[in-house]
Amino acid sequence: MKFIIFLLVAISALPAKAQSLLIMNVHERDTTSLNGSWKYIIDPYENGFYNYRYEPFDKQENPSWAGYFMDAKPTNKSDLLEYDWDNSPEIKVPGDWNHQEEKFEYYEGSVWYRKTFSYSKEAAENRVFIHFGAVNYEAHVYLNGEKLGVHKGGFTPFQFEVTNLLEEENSLVLMVNNNRHAVDVPTLNTDWWNYGGITRDVLLFEEKPTFIADYMIQLNPRNPKEITGFIQLNGNNLRSKLTLNIPELDINKRFSINEKGRVDFSIIDSDISYWSPDNPKLYTVKLSYRDEILSDQIGFRTIKTDGGSILLNGNKxxxxxxxxxxxxxxxxxxxxxxxxxxxxxxxxxxxxxxxxxxxxxxxxxxxxxxxxxxxxxxxxxxxxxxxxxxxxxxxxxxxxxxxxxxxxxxxxxxxxxxxxxxxxxxxxxxxxxxxxxxxxxxxxxxxxxxxxxxxxxxxxxxxxxxxxxxxxxxxxxxxxxxxxxxxxxxxxxxxxxxxxxxxxxxxxxxxxxxxxxxxxxxxxxxxxxxxxxxxxxxxxxxxxxxxxxxxxxxxxxxxxxxxxxxxxxxxxxxxxxxxxxxxxxxxxxxxxxxxxxxxxxxxx
Missing domain, CATH: 3.20.20.80 (Glycosidases)
Structure with a gap:
């Protein structure tokens, strides 16, 4: 027997604290890969970032052509420009720089990356985001000369919305620095190689003005028959409904959305086949909002401790x-x-x-x-x-x-x-x-x-x-x-x-x-x-x-x-x-x- 309870507030097994937005499950969305060959410039003195007085070019009201992120080209034969993206060498993304070129093996410092690409949105009102799986360690990101932001941390994903900055032809430029610092995480001293570069996928993905951005769908650790979770929209039009569908469990529930674009739910189901090393069962879970369907493969299991034992699905x-x-x-x-x-x-x-x-x-x-x-x-x-x-x-x-x-x-x-x-x-x-x-x-x-x-x-x-x-x-x-x-x-x-x-x-x-x-x-x-x-x-x-x-x-x-x-x-x-x-x-x-x-x- 199965029944469903809709909760208007988060139950105790769910997050109690609002999190900064990280759009989930990017690889299942409408993506355009920016992987492949990128141009690069080695810049140990960060000449493309600072002027000779060590003032950042991107802090200037009218950035100088000298900033490498401007991807500038001489307008006549007399122009002085000390970089040339079009004639710079190429490097593979994703991939660390250390073993693509011998000169990079022990290099720690700044390297600039540039990728040019064409893009046309499917619909004028759609929104576009850029996703970086990881960049080690500090990344300054620019699109068409505009700074999107800075990310620190060599192993975590980050994203920027670029809807209003895209043109038919685009120049994406990163300054990537893998210098070690005492204040960083990790700090100066580690026992692994400090691989620098854009080390994971770079993807563009396109969404409707309001879309499913985040969700958590797991078993309640205190009740292995209860699937709990939340679904979070991103956008302004939050007056519709969304649907959670798990076909194999015959779950198809339509939810109303609260004023913050969030749904918290609880579903009781007695027919769940639990995920384990012996039975890595994954269910197709579909989330639908208007004409968007976002799919994921999710397994259900509980993990807890009992004294000196670890219990997976209640079993030691x-x-x-x-x-x-x-x-x-x-x-x-x-x-x-x-x-x-x-x-x-x-x-x-x-x-x-x-x-x-x-x-x-x-x-x-x-x-x-x-x-x-x-x-x-x-x-x-x-x-x-x-x-x-x-x-x-x-x-x-x-x-x-x-x-x-x-x-x-x-x-x-x-x-x-x-x-x-x-x-x-x-x-x-x-x-x-x-x-x-x-x-x-x-x-x-x-x-x-x-x-x-x-x-x-x-x-x-x-x-x-x-x-x-x-x-x-x-x-x-x-x-x-x-x-x-x-x-x-x-x-x-x-x-x-x-x-x-x-x-x-x-x-x-x-x-x-x-x-x-x-x-x-x-x-x-x-x-x-x-x-x-x-x-x-x-x-x-x-x-x-x-x-x-x-x-x-x-x-x-x-x-x-x-x-x-x-x-x-x-x-x-x-x-x-x-x-x-x-x-x-x-x-x-x-x-x-x-x-x-x-x-x-x-x-x-």
């Missing part, structure tokens, strides 16, 4: 995982495509995983889409990494904006079960307050998933073999997740046999990282560093130790594939690569791969 589950960086080893560069996602997540499935940790920043939308289709649970995370400026309000607002964008983008993903707030951050009062506020923001947007952070362990005074997790952050999260490298940074692999853990929290425990480095093809005994044998022995002994940890609910060892890192300089071993991958940078399996694969086949 162990998270058999692996950590992943957003890199394609075959191409050597930032991963961005559906094919990249199929490669990386296909390896995770082959390894025996039911779960992946997408570290240390929000990964591209294709990773989330493929995880939903393949049945892989997902930990998503923001780059609040190591030591950032905890007392700096600008830094906090940056982190909150990235967290908000990540959650809003992926809030309809059944695969995503964990939002992670940070990685290996040293406790302090300022840090605790920073992460407490982030946790409140996350819960105000989404109460249907778990919160976590990758914490650190320490030893009791005078008792080096007793490992403790004592962190105020555990008050704000649902999981006790921590990284440990016993056998690599902390003693030899045999030390695992001497270790005991004291974790004074009745919450599920996730070992978010452990592992060791190995150069593929380098062999020796199990005590020789960098050999496959040493890495395999570290895995074997850690897995035996981990099984005995109270409340252990999952692991995500570090890491699936060797990845680029400027911190790793050991000649003939690292050569600029972090070698902790179970796969080499050529996609070759190391011995430890088979150790973990066997563990997942025969445990939990």
């Amino acid at each position: 589950i162990y998270l058999k995982g692996i950590s992943i960086h957003e890199e394609n080893p075959y191409r050597i560069g930032r991963a961005y495509s559906k094919q990249d996602a199929e490669l990386l997540l296909g390896w995770a499935k082959e390894l025996g995983c039911n779960y992946v940790r997408l570290a240390h920043y929000p990964h591209n939308e294709h990773m989330i889409e493929m995880a939903n289709e393949m049945g892989l649970l997902v930990w998503e995370e923001v780059p609040v990494y190591w030591t950032i400026q905890w007392d700096n309000e600008e830094t906090y607002q940056n982190a909150e904006a990235q967290l908000t964008a990540m959650i809003n983008r992926d809030k309809n993903s059944a695969a995503t079960i964990i939002w992670s707030l940070a990685n290996e951050t040293p406790p302090s009062d300022a840090r605790n307050e920073f992460l407490r506020k982030l946790s409140e923001t996350a819960r105000s947007i989404d109460q249907t998933r778990l919160l976590s952070a990758a914490m650190e362990i320490h030893s009791k005074a005078g008792q080096p073999n007793i490992k403790m997790v004592e962190d105020k952050l555990t008050d704000y999260v649902d999981l006790v997740s921590f990284n440990q490298y016993i056998g690599w940074y902390d003693g030899l692999p045999s030390k695992t046999q001497e270790i005991s853990f004291k974790i004074p929290y009745d919450k599920p425990v996730i070992i978010s990282e452990f592992g060791a480095g190995a150069k593929k093809g380098f062999h020796g005994d199990s005590l020789t560093r960098w050999t496959e044998e040493y890495q395999a022995d570290t895995y074997e002994k850690n897995l035996e130790m981990i099984k005995e940890i109270p409340n252990i609910a999952g692991i995500s060892p570090w890491i699936l594939v060797d990845f680029r890192s400027p911190r790793r300089h050991l000649a003939k071993i690292q050569d600029g690569w972090n070698r902790k991958g179970l796969l080499s940078n050529a996609g070759e399996k190391k011995q430890a791969w088979y150790v973990l694969q066997n563990f997942y086949e025969n445990n939990w």
Whole structure:
């Protein structure tokens, strides 16, 4: 039996706080791709942005031709202009710049991009937006010489409305800068490659004057038979109705819209087939407003904790995982495509995983889409990494904006079960307050998933073999997740046999990282560093130790594939690569791969 209740106010499982607009599900809209070849100019002194007195050209009332965003051309043979877009070299978008040209490999600084395109709207009254999947790190965006805005954060989407700026022939120019700064998120020091550039899709999409902009459709975490959510319009004409249709569940409900263009709803249905790794069931969900139909593939599941257990759809589950960086080893560069996602997540499935940790920043939308289709649970995370400026309000607002964008983008993903707030951050009062506020923001947007952070362990005074997790952050999260490298940074692999853990929290425990480095093809005994044998022995002994940890609910060892890192300089071993991958940078399996694969086949 089925019945439907329409609610005029948001129920407690839904966002309680208004969010800045991020138009959802762009790839299912009427889009025009701006991917492909773009012109570029390397500008380490930012000569195209500042004059010789270091005054920005785009702040001038009548911007000088010298600003590269003007895309100017000489009007006669005497004009002085020190750039030429038409004769500049080309670079591929999406894609990082570091490995498209040798001169870019270690480059950090500003690069200008330009794309010219023709465009005609389908209808004069329609609105047009431009969507950037991600640009690392700071992007100044201009269309036909007009500044659209600035975005900071290298892994989150952003959009601008360009309806009134479009012409038949258009020039889109970006100044992209990937310099590291102490106030940024992440900060100066990381252990991954600082890939610069327009690293994800660039799309134009066209909409009616009033359209469906945002929605959240999930199960109520307290009632697995109740689909709850909201639908938000954008525009001025809000006097109509909209329809929610899930054909397989025989749901077809028409709703009235409130004065803010929003519908909050609750639907009871007893026939839901729940999404899980064993049954990655996705329903076609159609949202209709006037003559617009927006479609999405959404799975329904619940995730919660009960003491030391994680419950998926009410059943205890162990998270058999692996950590992943957003890199394609075959191409050597930032991963961005559906094919990249199929490669990386296909390896995770082959390894025996039911779960992946997408570290240390929000990964591209294709990773989330493929995880939903393949049945892989997902930990998503923001780059609040190591030591950032905890007392700096600008830094906090940056982190909150990235967290908000990540959650809003992926809030309809059944695969995503964990939002992670940070990685290996040293406790302090300022840090605790920073992460407490982030946790409140996350819960105000989404109460249907778990919160976590990758914490650190320490030893009791005078008792080096007793490992403790004592962190105020555990008050704000649902999981006790921590990284440990016993056998690599902390003693030899045999030390695992001497270790005991004291974790004074009745919450599920996730070992978010452990592992060791190995150069593929380098062999020796199990005590020789960098050999496959040493890495395999570290895995074997850690897995035996981990099984005995109270409340252990999952692991995500570090890491699936060797990845680029400027911190790793050991000649003939690292050569600029972090070698902790179970796969080499050529996609070759190391011995430890088979150790973990066997563990997942025969445990939990």
